[in-house]
Amino acid sequence: MASPDVLARVTALRQELERYNYAYYVLDQQIVPDAEYDRLFRELQALEAEYPEFVTLDSPTRRVGGKQLVGFEVVHHAVPMLSIRTETDTEASGAQAFDARVRRELGLGANDPPVEYAAELKFDGLAINLRYEHGLLLQATTRGDGETGEDVTRNILKVHSIPLRLNTGSPPVVLEVRGEVFMRRDDFERYNAKQREAGKPTLVNPRNGAAGSIRQLDPAMAAQRPLSFFTYGLGEVQGWKNAPVTHGAALDALEKLGMPVCGERITGLGAAALIAFHDDIAARRDSLPFDIDGVVYKVNRFELQRELGFVTREPRWAVAHKYPAQEQLTTLLGIDIQVGRTGALTPVARLAPVFVGGVTVTNATLHNQDEIDRKDVRVGDTVIVRRAGDVIPEVVAAVIERRPDPAPPRFDILQAYPACPECGSHVVRLEGESAARCTGGLYCPAQRKQALLHFAGRRAMDIEGLGDKLVDQLVERSLVHTPAEVYELSLDTLAGLERMAEKSATNLIAAIGTSKTTTLARFIFALGIRNVGETTAKDLSQHFGSLDKLIAATEAGLLAVRDVGPIVAQSIIQFFAEPHNLEVVNKLRAAGVHWTENTGMQQSSGILAGKTLVLTGSLPTLTRDAAKAKIEAAGGKVAGSVSKKTDYVVAGEEAGSKLAKAQELGVPVLDEPGLLALLAPNNHNEQHRLDL
Numbered sequence: 001m002a003s004p005d006v007l008a009r010v011t012a013l014r015q016e017l018e019r020y021n022y023a024y025y026v027l028d029q030q031i032v033p034d035a036e037y038d039r040l041f042r043e044l045q046a047l048e049a050e051y052p053e054f055v056t057l058d059s060p061t062r063r064v065g066g067k068q069l070v071g072f073e074v075v076h077h078a079v080p081m082l083s084i085r086t087e088t089d090t091e092a093s094g095a096q097a098f099d100a101r102v103r104r105e106l107g108l109g110a111n112d113p114p115v116e117y118a119a120e121l122k123f124d125g126l127a128i129n130l131r132y133e134h135g136l137l138l139q140a141t142t143r144g145d146g147e148t149g150e151d152v153t154r155n156i157l158k159v160h161s162i163p164l165r166l167n168t169g170s171p172p173v174v175l176e177v178r179g180e181v182f183m184r185r186d187d188f189e190r191y192n193a194k195q196r197e198a199g200k201p202t203l204v205n206p207r208n209g210a211a212g213s214i215r216q217l218d219p220a221m222a223a224q225r226p227l228s229f230f231t232y233g234l235g236e237v238q239g240w241k242n243a244p245v246t247h248g249a250a251l252d253a254l255e256k257l258g259m260p261v262c263g264e265r266i267t268g269l270g271a272a273a274l275i276a277f278h279d280d281i282a283a284r285r286d287s288l289p290f291d292i293d294g295v296v297y298k299v300n301r302f303e304l305q306r307e308l309g310f311v312t313r314e315p316r317w318a319v320a321h322k323y324p325a326q327e328q329l330t331t332l333l334g335i336d337i338q339v340g341r342t343g344a345l346t347p348v349a350r351l352a353p354v355f356v357g358g359v360t361v362t363n364a365t366l367h368n369q370d371e372i373d374r375k376d377v378r379v380g381d382t383v384i385v386r387r388a389g390d391v392i393p394e395v396v397a398a399v400i401e402r403r404p405d406p407a408p409p410r411f412d413i414l415q416a417y418p419a420c421p422e423c424g425s426h427v428v429r430l431e432g433e434s435a436a437r438c439t440g441g442l443y444c445p446a447q448r449k450q451a452l453l454h455f456a457g458r459r460a461m462d463i464e465g466l467g468d469k470l471v472d473q474l475v476e477r478s479l480v481h482t483p484a485e486v487y488e489l490s491l492d493t494l495a496g497l498e499r500m501a502e503k504s505a506t507n508l509i510a511a512i513g514t515s516k517t518t519t520l521a522r523f524i525f526a527l528g529i530r531n532v533g534e535t536t537a538k539d540l541s542q543h544f545g546s547l548d549k550l551i552a553a554t555e556a557g558l559l560a561v562r563d564v565g566p567i568v569a570q571s572i573i574q575f576f577a578e579p580h581n582l583e584v585v586n587k588l589r590a591a592g593v594h595w596t597e598n599t600g601m602q603q604s605s606g607i608l609a610g611k612t613l614v615l616t617g618s619l620p621t622l623t624r625d626a627a628k629a630k631i632e633a634a635g636g637k638v639a640g641s642v643s644k645k646t647d648y649v650v651a652g653e654e655a656g657s658k659l660a661k662a663q664e665l666g667v668p669v670l671d672e673p674g675l676l677a678l679l680a681p682n683n684h685n686e687q688h689r690l691d692l
């Protein structure tokens with residue numbers, strides 16, 4: 001290739017990849033299949049290897065590889081990175097105190113207009129300064145002591161939402177963007193679940209996950225931990241045309257430049273706006289996708305910020321207003337065992353009561369034996385308890401320095417509980433499983449209780465009023481053995497139970513009656529088949545349309561359902577192979593539990609089941625997503641690249657290399673009418689008849 005052509009191609013590839021990257025990491029939208037992204041990425045890598053003169057600092061390839069050979073280099077901050085005063089009062093009055101202070105310092109009287117503020121979240125991670133010169137990311141540093149930090153550029157490159165180049169044709173000469181690197185809760189949970197499964201150490205909390213990854217010397221390690229970034233301010237700025245004059249406008253401008261900025265922020269007048277923001281976020285704190293430890297209030301106008309200045313290392317124009325902590329220390333009093341719906345024995349920490357994440361916690365999960373071993377948690381230890389979001393409280397670590405002397409013994413589930421504490425059945429730990437399990441099945445009252453609670457749950461049969469206490473009594477008094485017996489309960493029986501007034505018994509009977517009219521998806525979910533959650537239940541219902549078809553399904557038939565793999569398929573087959581379970585299902589139907597059935601997608605699933613199709617170019621009427629949905633609804637898979645295993649290539653206008661590849665490999669090529677014909681009803685009826 002001639003040089004100008006290479007340069008043009010390399011530039012085009014970078015722009016395209018950066019666009020996909022931004023969509024994926026900042027906007028949360030995947031607009032190309034992974035395979036296509038990889039292909040473009042490799043093409044760029046190959047060109048850069050061949051023509052090193054075209055390597056640039058904003059190339060997405062800069063994010064891969066790289067070794068930090070020695071320690072981090074120390075960097076002097078052009079503008080010190082300050083800390084922020086914390087308003088210790090967790091009540092709304094914290095905002096009033098801040099406003100009163102600001103007004104006093106500005107010499108404002110009672111009759112002067114309210115001050116304009118910006119309010120945003122206090123992210124819980126690691127503060128980072130990103131230095132862009134002429135629009136290019138040159139250096140990323142930690143806060144350090146505020147005067148000097150460490151150069152962590154290589155690790156920061158692994159945070160994909162941080163742009164390598166600012167999105168503007170006329171970038172400021174120097175623009176330092178400050179913000180927080182953090183880990184989302186779902187990324188944290190997923191990472192820990194994976195580590196737990198692999199028997200590897202887990203992260204204590206998202207903050208340590210973020211801070212630990214960035215301070216890792218090995219960028220490859222950092223790359224494995226999914227990190228995010230939010231911008232909250234500026235450092236050194238030089239040559240920024242039409243530079244914003246308020247904090248709020250600065251964040252808007254940074255967002256336009258491609259920086260990730262959190263949407264949860266406001267500007268408003270006076271303490272009232274701050275209080276409203278504080279309370280709004282407090283109410284939604286648990287449902288945010290990441291941890292915060294409070295909110296931050298800032299005087300909005302930079303001019304006023306300058307006027308207010310600093311005391312020691314803290315600006316007078318900003319304050320952090322905290323929420324109750326999500327981690328606390330307490331004592332581990334004992335380890336109890338809870339038997340779950342599937343018989344798993346879960347160790348539960350009994351704790352000295354402690355106020356954490358807004359509630360008093362006395363129990364927290366220890367997950368399983370491996371986790372106890374890894375964290376080396378022992379009865380009598382001082383432990384860190386964490387409660388964040390709607391997740392159940394968890395013991396994250398033992399404080400070994402505070403361990404009693406002599407050290408208490410290690411805790412071993414199988415040794416402590418050779419028999420199930422609920423039913424006396426054997427406890428086993430199967431090869432490759434982290435859980436110890438009771439072998440009692442539905443003989444075990446604990447498993448029966450959990451099965452009933454699950455059955456009656458809001459997302460299952462939704463029987464309002466059939467909660468914990470009642471299920472305990474029903475099982476303990478042997479009134480209910482299987483979910484089917486719920487429908488045999490009489491008003492008299494219920495009214496005779498503890499804490500059951502006539503009125504609530506009547507209501508419950510009514511709720512049980514109402515629950516008989518349900519949907520197939522709810523019913524399947526309610527059965528409590530192992531590995532079949534709500535989403536899978538919906539997929540199964542949609543696919544089969546009728547319970548009997550599901551019961552009769554073969555492994556191959558089950559595998560044709562979206563997202564059903566061999567483990568789920570086996571669980572379903574095993575469940576319906578058990579005569580007891582079929583009996584319960586039949587009793588439920590006999591009791592009048594019903595739903596509307598349909599023919600499902602089973603016939604059409606036969607047509608493209610097991611077939612792999614590749615889409616290329618634009619089709620005359622169908623969007624890419626629509627074509628994909630149709631193929632998947634017919635049981636087919638859509639792949640990103642053509643191989644010998646591809647069954648059909650569906651090609652539209654401007655089809656490129658994939659079409660050529662198909663022709664080279666002799667893979668049949670269809671146009672849109674061809675695809676539709678393949679999916680057409682008369683075609684599939686024929687196919688269906690052949691199946692019979």
Ligand code: IVH
Nearest residue numbers: 082083084120121122123127180232296315
């Ligand atoms: S502003 C001069 N805004 O809190 C003010 N800081 O104690 C500088 N932080 O090290 C900070 N979210 O890591 C600011 N929205 C936010 C923040 C925030 C988290 C962290 C930051 C800083 C610490 C200050």
